[in-house]
Amino acid sequence: MKRDHQEISGSGSKPAESSSIKGKLWEEDPDAGGMDDELLAVLGYKVRSSDMADVAQKLEMLEKVMGTAQEDGISQLGDTVHFNPSDLSGWVQNLLIEFNGPTTTPDPNFNDDSEYDLRAIPGVAAYPPVKSDPGLENTRKRAKTESSSSSSSTTTRPVVLIDSQEAGVRLVHTLMACAEAVQQDNLKLADALVKHIGLLASSQTGAMRKVATYFAEALARRIYRIFPPDSLDPSYNDKLQIPFYETCPYLKFAHFTANQAILEAFSMASRVHVIDFGLKQGMQWPALMQALALRPGGPPAFRLTGIGPPQPDNTDALQQVGWKLAQLAERIGIEFEFRGFVANSLADLEPEMLDIRPPEIEVVAVNAVFELHPLLARPGGIEKVVSSIKAMKPKIVTVVEQEANHNGPVFLDRFTEALHYYSTLFDSLEGSGVAPASQDLAMSELYLGRQICNVVACEGMDRVERHEPLTQWRTRIETAGFSPVHLGSNAYKQASMLLALFASGDGYRVEENNGCLMLGWHTRPLIATSAWRLAGTESGSELTQELS
């Protein structure tokens, strides 16, 4: 989100002083200082346009600090005299040092792409919950009365504020305050704050507005204990994943990188079996089948077992997908076999049901894209599934998961993490060049919105979006008896190329992390692909590495 430096409130604040200074300024060569900002120049401040970003940041930080300071009763700030009009930046910096002194200093590398970079907020939520409502009113009023300033008792000299970002910062503060209230079980307060969020959100545009709206709704559901009726319907989620697949590269990245690992594991096999823990629309498999078809030495016989949730209207969605894949396979000349299994949860699966053939005859791959984290909601779920996987004796297991910690024990921590994560995701959706009003974009946002709702509003077995970061999955999978398989340079290359194809390829980043690949938006990794094999077995790629 870019700052709009042109909007300044309070510009009409001191007509008497500015007119005299204005007279002087207009006689000078406006470019003498090297592009001074015109609007601030009118007020008597000589600030270079290039410094504006810095000044704006500092002003914003100052404003936040002033907000807390006011409640602590430090009122002499208002009497500070501004001695050197041209050094606005330095003055603000001094003030900040005065305040922040021994405690947290603002991060000098504060490079703000999104307003809701929560690392910028020093300490906890800026409004202590006890004083919230009056506090809110006061600070809002204080900021807005800068324009009619000289009568205000708190300042003798008006401070120039950049108005457009103020509401955004307020919004984040209010969201955090509301979550804290929920955490402390202060539901009355939380209720009042949630309504505020609605108001503030309506003043925003774009990604911030949508994220705030979804989080506000989720908080409201949590407060009033109204849970979404179809939150447990996974088949609806599957349908929503299609537009998500099409509007942004996350799923494509997941599929292509996982396919690359599977392809390499299948390199010498003549019969292969893929077990897909979440078949959905089968979008991952055409690319793999095409690569197998063009394999030097000819394609193997390809068997696919797809697992999916029960459909509400009792249609056999799995068979329909299988049929489409069979048509494709016939076109490109691959021997294909499909079997679908309906299961409410992966933990209900028994490996014997899947007709696993011995490894000498058929090589097995297990694929789980966003399918493992829901198992953490049931005690014993993940352990059961992991032991099932081991019983299938796969040559490779590919796992793709969200790179976020939405499964901590403390609600407020989860809320903060989720706010940051989904804000970044929505930012990337907005920046991806998809037409703003398209149905696909709306559906993708709904897909993410339902996840937000689940993370914030639900608890216990209902809370299935239990995302955990790669480090935690690594520990869990390794202790269960698997060794990592490094995703090679081919996967990295393909992923990079895939991302370069998207209009905002500049925003997406592929990172390699100990053999796993992560896709992120700017500096924040969002999803991670990893590959595993049973510990104690040798993988083909490792063999070739040893030989070469």
Added chain:
Amino acid sequence: MVQNHHCEDHETVGENKEKRPKFFINDHVDILIEILKRLDGRSLCVAASVCRLWCTIARNDSLWENLCFRHVSPPSSSVRSVVLALGGYKRLYTGCVRPVRSRLGRMRKASWSRDEVQLSLSLFCVDYYERLGGSNSSGRLVGESSPSSLMFLCKPVNI
């Protein structure tokens, strides 16, 4: 008088011209194909609008095959059957290879030409699968041109 002489001269000149064989490229389709084979995609499309014969020739898939694999070592024979099964080289080129090449142009490394084609083939296959129809899209009517995952390739890139 003088004019008449001139006319006669013209006539004789004209007659001489008619006696020399004229060269119409359209009579030599094999040469035409060789020339068209070396054109780039845009020129090939332009050539297709010259006349009916050129249009027919330009539709010939082998011309587009050359275009796809121009800077790459010749692919294995299995590629052709797969590509033809999925819709042909012209579709592969216009739908996948050209946008992929132009988008990746700024990051072009020599070794990536092969990978570009590979990626194009994969995306081509995904596109075919999506077009297979059936109840794959939620709420989309059959016959309505449903945006596929290749739509992002067709969007103009804002530079």
